Amino acid sequence: MNTALLIFSTITLAGAAAAMTLRNLIHCALAGAVAFLGLAGLFLGLGAEFVAFGQVLVYVGAVAILIVIAVLLTRPARVAGESPRVEPWLPGVGIGVLVTGALVAMVKASLVARSPEAVSSPAAPVKAIGEQLMTTYVLPLEVLGLLLTAALIGAVLLALRDPGEARRP
Amino acid sequence: MFELFDQLFVNLKHAVVGALPEGWQVLASPLISAAAILGVFASLFALTVLVERKGLGRIQNRPGPNRVGPAGLLQPLADFIKALTKEDIVPVSADKVLHFLAPVVMLAPVLLAYAVLPFGRNMVAVDFDAGLLFFFAAGACVELAVFMAGWSSHNKFSLLGAMRAIAQMISYELPLILATLGVVMLVGSLSLVDIVASQAGHHWGWLARWWVFTPWGLAAFVIFLIAATAESNRAPFDLPEGEAELVAGHLVEYSGFKYAIFFIAEYLGLFAVSALAITLFLGGWHAPVAALDWLPSWFWFGAKLAGFIVFFIWVRGTLPRVRVDHLMGFAWKFLLPLVLWNLVVAAVWWYSRGWAFAGAGILRWVGCAAMILIPYSLLGRALYTRHGLGPRTYRLAA
C-alpha cells in the first residue's frame, strides 16, 4: 500500500472515528464529510474515477448537507448533563470491537492474503460504465430512477407540515 | 511561427521540467501547472476587481477609483495591502476552528476545479476521463464551506445567509448540471479535452462548429449562464449576501484577510464556471471563424473569458436583485422543466443528423428551435399569469 493510499485511509478512519465520538452534532456531520472525502480518495487510488467523483458529489454535496440541515432543524433541547451516548454504552462498544476483530481476523486468515497483485491498472473507462448502464444494467437503472422519485416524494410528504397543525402567524 | 506561439507555454514547461534532475520531474510537472494556474488567475482576479469597480462606476455615472496610481490602476495593490493589514476579528462566541477553516475549505475546491479545464491546445493540468464530474464534485464542496462559515460565526444573520446560499446553490446546481448533459450526450465523453476536440472543424468552411450554434446548445448555454450566475452568488442572484436585509450573509463575521479569501474564492469560482461554459458551448480554445485560426489557442480562450467577465460586470450593474420566492420558483418551475425538455430536443437533433433531402439542414434547425421556443413561451406565460411572476402594480397611499 503506497503513501497516498495510507494517507487517505488515515483520513477516512480518523474522520469516521471523530464523527462517531464528538459531542457537537455539527462537528460530527463535518467530520463525516471528511471521511467521505477520504473514501473518494481511496476509490480514486483504486482506479474507479467515476465512483470517486460520484461519491464526492452525492455524499459531500448532498448527504452531508442534508445531515447538517437536519441537525439544525432538530436542535435538541439542551438537557444539562445529558450524555450523548446510550446509557450503558459498554455493550455497544464491546459488540463493535468484537465484530471488527472478527472481520479483521477473517481477512487476515483468508485466501485473499495470497492473491496476486493486480496485473494491469484497469481504470474504469467512463464510456464502458455508460454503455453497461444502458445495456446490461438498464433495468436496475430504471428501477433506481423510480426509487429516487419515490424517495423524493416520500421525503417531501414526511417533512410536510401536518394539515391539522396551525400555521405560525 | 504559429506553432511556436501556440505551444509557447507548453514548451516552456517541458523545458523547465526537462532541466530538472530525474527524480524531481514527476513532482515538478504538476507543481508548475498549479503555480501557473494560481498566478494567472490570481492576477486576473486583481484585474477583474479593478475593471469591475471602474465599470460599475461608469454604469452608475461616476468615475470609479481614480486616486491610486495613474487613473486608479494601482487600486488592486492598495486593496490587497488593506486586506492584509486589517485587524482579523473572531467573535467571542464563534467556533474558532471552523471559523478559521471555512475560508480554506472555500478556496481549495475552487482551485481544484481548474485542474481539468483545457486553457489551450495541450494546455490542461489533468485530463480526467470523468473531468466534468470532477468539476461538479469540486463545486459541491463549496456548499459545505458556506455552511461552515455561516454556522461557526454564531450570528443569526450569517446562519440565515448561509441557509439561503445553500438552498440557492442546491436549487441551481440541478439546471447547471442538466444543461451540460446535452453536450455530454452528443459528444459521448465526460472528458473536457474530448468535448473541446468535438467542436473542431467548420460549418460551410468558415463558421466554427460550436455547440452554441445548435438550437438546443443555445438554450442550454443560456440556462447554464443563468444557473452559473446564481451558483456563484453574483448579482442579480446575490441574495445570500443581500446587504440591505442580511448585512452580508455568511460573511458578516469575517474581516481582514479571511474576508479577502472568500472574495477571491467567489471570483475564482466565477472564472471557473465561465471557463466551463466556454469549454462546453463556445468551442474551448477554438477560433470563432476559420479566417482567425492563425491566432494562438490560449489567446482565444483568454479573449472569451474576458468577454464573460465583462458580461457579468454588465449584468451586475444593470439588473436589480431577485426576490427570494421568485428565485426558488424560477429554478424549480421554469429552468428545471425546460432543461429536461432541452435534453429531448438534443436527442431529436442527434437522430435527425442523417437527413439528406433538400433543405434538411434548415428544417432541422427551425424544427428544433420551435420545439424549444413553443414550450418556453407557453410555460413562461402560464407562470407569468398564475403565479404572480408578472409586473406588479403598486398603489401609493392616497
Next chain:
Amino acid sequence: MSTLQSFLIVSALLFGIGLTGVLTRRNAILVLLGIEFMLNAANLNFIAFWRFGPNPEALTGVMFALFAIAVAAAEAAVGLALVIAIYRHARTANLDAVEELKG
C-alpha cells in the same frame, strides 16, 4: 500482506466504527451517519474486489458501488425526513426517548 488485504482491513475498520456508532449514539441523525459509514465500507470492498478480481472488464463491482451510492442517497433523504417528522412529534431526536408506538 497484499494490497487487497490492506483495503479489506480499512473497510473492516470503517464498518466497525460505523457499527459502534450506531450502537452507542443516541441521536437518530448520528445513527444514520453510522449506517452510511457501514454502506461505504461495503462499497470499498466492492471496488477493491473489482480492482483485484479476476475479471475487471466486467465492471460488476463498480456498478454495484454506483447503485449503492444512489440508493444510499435515497435512504438518507427518507431517513432524515423521518427524523424530522419524529422530532416534530416528540420534540426530540434521541432514539431512547422515542419508545412508544402510540402517537
